[in-house]
Amino acid sequence: MRAQPPVRIRVIAFGALLFICAPLVSLLWRVPWSRLVDLLTREVVTDALLLSLITSLAAALAALALGVPLALYLTRMNGFSASLIRAVVVLPMILPPVVGGAALLFAFGRNGLVGSAVSDLTGLVLPYTLTGVIVANTFVALPFVILTVEGALRASDSRFELAAATLGANESRVTFRVVLPMVRPALIAGGFLGWARALGEFGATITFAGNIQGKTQTLPLAVFVALETDRDAALAMSVVLISVSLLILVSLRDRWWPVR
Amino acid sequence: MSTSPEFLLDARVVLDRGDLHLDVELQVHHGEVVAVMGPNGAGKTTLLNALLGWLPLQSGWVLVDGETFEAPGEGIVTATHRRGLGMVFQDGLLFPHLKVAGNIEFGAAPNADLASLIETLEVSNLLEKYPSELSAGQIQRVALARTLAADPKMVLLDEPLAALDIAGRSRARELIGTALSENLSGALLVTHDPADAFALAQRVLVLENGRVAQFDSPSAIQSEPKSRWIADLMGWNIFRGAGRGSSVVMPNGTEIATAGLQTDGEVSVMINPVAVALFPERPVGSPRNSWLCRVRGVQFLGDIARVSLSGPLTIYADITSSAAAELALKEGTEIWVTVKATEVHTDAHSNGD
Numbered sequence: 001m002r003a004q005p006p007v008r009i010r011v012i013a014f015g016a017l018l019f020i021c022a023p024l025v026s027l028l029w030r031v032p033w034s035r036l037v038d039l040l041t042r043e044v045v046t047d048a049l050l051l052s053l054i055t056s057l058a059a060a061l062a063a064l065a066l067g068v069p070l071a072l073y074l075t076r077m078n079g080f081s082a083s084l085i086r087a088v089v090v091l092p093m094i095l096p097p098v099v100g101g102a103a104l105l106f107a108f109g110r111n112g113l114v115g116s117a118v119s120d121l122t123g124l125v126l127p128y129t130l131t132g133v134i135v136a137n138t139f140v141a142l143p144f145v146i147l148t149v150e151g152a153l154r155a156s157d158s159r160f161e162l163a164a165a166t167l168g169a170n171e172s173r174v175t176f177r178v179v180l181p182m183v184r185p186a187l188i189a190g191g192f193l194g195w196a197r198a199l200g201e202f203g204a205t206i207t208f209a210g211n212i213q214g215k216t217q218t219l220p221l222a223v224f225v226a227l228e229t230d231r232d233a234a235l236a237m238s239v240v241l242i243s244v245s246l247l248i249l250v251s252l253r254d255r256w257w258p259v260r
Numbered sequence: 261m262s263t264s265p266e267f268l269l270d271a272r273v274v275l276d277r278g279d280l281h282l283d284v285e286l287q288v289h290h291g292e293v294v295a296v297m298g299p300n301g302a303g304k305t306t307l308l309n310a311l312l313g314w315l316p317l318q319s320g321w322v323l324v325d326g327e328t329f330e331a332p333g334e335g336i337v338t339a340t341h342r343r344g345l346g347m348v349f350q351d352g353l354l355f356p357h358l359k360v361a362g363n364i365e366f367g368a369a370p371n372a373d374l375a376s377l378i379e380t381l382e383v384s385n386l387l388e389k390y391p392s393e394l395s396a397g398q399i400q401r402v403a404l405a406r407t408l409a410a411d412p413k414m415v416l417l418d419e420p421l422a423a424l425d426i427a428g429r430s431r432a433r434e435l436i437g438t439a440l441s442e443n444l445s446g447a448l449l450v451t452h453d454p455a456d457a458f459a460l461a462q463r464v465l466v467l468e469n470g471r472v473a474q475f476d477s478p479s480a481i482q483s484e485p486k487s488r489w490i491a492d493l494m495g496w497n498i499f500r501g502a503g504r505g506s507s508v509v510m511p512n513g514t515e516i517a518t519a520g521l522q523t524d525g526e527v528s529v530m531i532n533p534v535a536v537a538l539f540p541e542r543p544v545g546s547p548r549n550s551w552l553c554r555v556r557g558v559q560f561l562g563d564i565a566r567v568s569l570s571g572p573l574t575i576y577a578d579i580t581s582s583a584a585a586e587l588a589l590k591e592g593t594e595i596w597v598t599v600k601a602t603e604v605h606t607d608a609h610s611n612g613d
Contacts, residue, residue: 159353162314165340166347167367167410174341177366181357 024242031235039236047214048222048237052199055130055218059137060195066138067145067194068187072175074146075153086150093143100139101207108135108208132209133216137201141194148193152186153179189252196248200241265326268292268414268446272320273310282306282470285320288414293440293447295461295478297454299489302467304450308416311448312347313340324413325445346412350419352399354391360402361387369411380439381405397428404439415440415447421456433459454493458482466490483532488607491530496605497575499529503608506601514572517548517601521608528607535603536577538567539596540587550598558589565589569597 005013032039039045070089074082092100108115108126119125126132156179164178180187202220209216211225219237226234269288276282282303288294296304309315311322313330316337322330324345329338354363360383368374378384381401391399400420407415420436421429437460440447451457457464458478466474466487473487485491492498499516501508503523508516516529543550553571560566565584567577575597579587587595 157353159349160355162309162312162340163347163349163353164355164366165314166312166343166345166412167406168341168344169367170339170341178355182355184357 027235027238027242031239032232035232036236036239039233040240042233044213044222044226045233045237048217048219049240051130051133051214051217052219055133055137056195056198056201058134059141059198060191062134062138063141063145063194063198064187064191067142067190068149068180071146071149071153072179074150089146090143092140093147097140097201097203097205098207101136101204104136104139104204104208108132127208128210128212128216130209130215133205133218136204136208137198140201140204141198144193144197145190148190149183149186152183156182192248192252196245199244267323268325269311269448270321270323271311273307273317273322274320275306275310275315275318277303277306277315280306280470282310284465284467284470284472286465286472286475288446288448290445292463293449293461295457295464296448296450296467297452297457297464297490297493298467298473303470304467305418307467308347308418308448308450311416312345313338313343344410344413346407346410346415348400348403348407348415348417348420350422352391352396352403352423354394354399354402354406356391358390359387360389360391360394363391363402364406364409366406367410369409372409372411374409377405377408377439380442381435395428396423396425397432400424400432401435404436408439414445417447417449417451419450419452421451421453429453436460485530485605486607488528488530491528491605491607495533495576497531497533497536497573499531499573501527501529503527508604508606510573512572514551516573516599516604518604518606519602521606523608525608530605530607531575531599531603532605533566533576533578535599536575537598538577538579538583538587538589539598542596543598547598547600549601549604550596553595553597555589555591555593555595557591558584560584569595571597573597 004010040049074086074089077085105127106112108118110116110119110125110127115126126135160178160182161174164174169177200220201218202224205216205218206221211217211221213222217225219241223234223237223241226237266289267287268290269286271287272285274283280301280303284303284307286294296307298304306315310317317330317332319332321328324343328334328336329343330336354360355366358366364374364378364383378387381404383398383402383405386394386398386402391402394402400423404420417436421432424432433456440460449456449460461478464474464476464478464481465472466481466489468487468489474481474485474490476484481490482494485494485496488498499508499510501510501516503521503525506518506521508518508521508527508529510516518529521527551572553569553573553575556568556570558565558567560581563581564578565581567579567584567589569575569577577597587593589595
C-alpha cells in the first residue's frame with residue numbers, strides 16, 4: 001500500500017487524465033451512432049478496412065519473423081556494438097514516420113539503392129503497391145517486436161539453456177523448444193503491439209505507398225481523406241481504430257506495463 | 261595426462277573466473293559417487309560448469325570413459341549437448357512451459373525405461389502438473405528423473421537437496437541414493453551437507469579456494485580432516501596459533517602438543533570433540549595436553565553429552581551421557597581436560613576463511 005499523493009499532485013493528475021480523454025470523448029460525442037453500420041459498409045470504408053486488416057496482419061507476422069531472430073541475436077551481444085545496433089533498431093519507433101517513408105523510398109523505391117536491383121532482377125516494384133504498404137508497416141512495427149522480445153529474453157534465466165544442452169538438445173532444439181516457448185507471452189505481446197502500430201501507421205505508408213483507394217489506402221489514410229469530404233465516415237472509421245487499439249492494450253495490460 | 265578408461269571421469273580443470281583461480285584434478289571410478297564439498301566461492305559450481313563445457317578450460321583435460329571432450333592443448337572442445345553428461349541443478353530448472361511428463365521426455369533416450377524411473381522417483385502422480393505446482397522436493401525428484409531419462413554417461417548434481425526442508429531431505433536423499441545406484445555409471449555430487457556426502461558418496465573431494473584440499477573416503481575426512489574448513493564443518497574444535505617445534509602456542513600462551521608438526525608459521529589446530537577426555541582428578545603420568553578447565557554448560561543430544569569448557573582452552577568435549585552423569589557435571593565444575601598429541605590435527609597451510 002502506497003501513501004496517497006498530496007492534493008495538488010492529485011489535481012494535476014486528474015487534469016492530465018482529462019487532457020487525454022477530452023479528444024477521445026469529443027470524437028465519440030460526434031459519432032453518428034445510428035448510421036454507424038451504414039457508414040462502415042460504404043465501399044471506400046470496406047476497401048480501407050479490408051486493406052488495413054490484410055496489411056497490418058501481414059506486417060505483424062513479418063515483424064515477428066524478422067524481429068525475433070534479431071532479438072535472439074541482440075540478447076547475446078554486449079557492449080558498445082550492442083547499444084549501437086539497438087539504437088538503430090529502435091530508431092523507426094521515434095523517427096517521424098514521413099522520414100521513415102522517405103528513407104524507404106530511397107532504399108526500396110524504383111531508383112532506390114536496393115529497389116533498383118530488385119526490380120532489375122525480378123520486375124518487382126514496391127512503391128505504390130499493397131506489398132509496399134506491408135513493407136512500410138513492417139518497418140514501423142519491427143521495433144515493438146524487438147524490444148518486447150529482447151526484454152523478455154534478457155530477463156529469462158540462461159541456465160535453462162544449459163539444462164536443455166545437458167539433456168542432449170542442440171542449439172536449434174534449445175532455441176525452439178526452450179528459449180522461445182519460455183518467452184511466449186512476449187512473442188504474443190510483441191506481435192499484437194506491432195499489429196496495433198501497423199494498423200495506425202500513416203506517414204510512412206502515404207510517403208512510400210501512396211493513397212490509392214482499394215490498393216494502398218488504409219484506414220488512417222481513408223480517415224484523413226474523409227475528414228475533408230465526408231466527416232461522418234471519418235468518425236465511423238475512427239471508432240473502429242480506437243476500439244481495436246484499446247482492445248489490444250487492455251488485453252495486453254499485464255505484458256506492456258506491470259500491474260500490481 | 262592419462263587416457264586410461266579405468267576411470268569414468270578423468271579431468272584436470274584449470275580456469276580463471278573473477279577472483280577465483282580454479283585448478284582441480286580429479287578421477288571418478290566407474291559406478292562411483294564422489295561428493296564435492298567446500299565453502300561458498302570455492303569453485304564447486306564452476307567446476308561442474310567447466311566439466312559440462314559451459315565454461316571453457318584454460319588448460320587441462322576432460323575425459324569421460326576414455327573419450328576426450330576437452331583438451332585446449334590439442335584444440336579439442338566438444339559441445340555440451342554432445343557430452344552425455346547429465347546435470348541436476350539446485351533449483352531443478354524444470355522447463356516452466358512443459359508439464360512434468362514433457363520435462364521428463366524432453367531429452368529421453370530411445371531406450372530409456374521411463375516407467376521404472378517414474379516409479380523409483382515417485383513422480384507418477386505428478387506427470388500432468390506444471391513445475392509451478394510442485395513442491396521443492398517434487399521438483400528435485402522430477403529433475404533427477406529428467407536427467408536420468410536422457411541416459412547420461414555420468415550425472416553431476418549441484419546441491420540437489422539444498423532447497424528442501426529437513427523432512428523432505430532424508431526421503432529425497434534416500435530416493436536419490438536408490439536412483440543413482442540403479443541407473444548410474446557414476447556421479448559427482450556438490451553439497452554443503454556432510455550428511456548428503458556421507459550417505460551418498462564413496463569419496464569426498466574438499467575444494468577450497470579453487471584447489472583440492474582433500475580427496476578421501478568419508479571416514480577419512482571425518483577422522484583426519486586436512487583443512488580447517490572441513491574440521492569446522494564436522495563440529496571439531498579449531499584453534500589458531502603459532503608453530504613452535506612440535507607444539508602450537510595459542511595467543512593466550514597455552515601450548516598444544518602435536519605428534520610431529522615442525523613449523524614456525526601460523527597453524528590451525530583441529531581436535532575432534534570425541535577425542536577430548538575429561539577427568540575429575542589430574543590424570544596420572546600427566547600427559548602434556550592436560551588443562552584444568554571449568555564447565556560452562558552441558559547439552560544432551562541423545563546418548564552424547566556435549567560439554568562446553570573454558571579455561572586455558574575454550575573447547576568442546578563429546579562424552580557419553582552416562583559418563584556425564586557419573587562426573588556430575590554442572591556449570592562451574594572444575595575438571596581436567598586431556599587430549600592425546602596423536603589426536604591433535606594441524607593445517608599449516610589454511611588461511612582460514
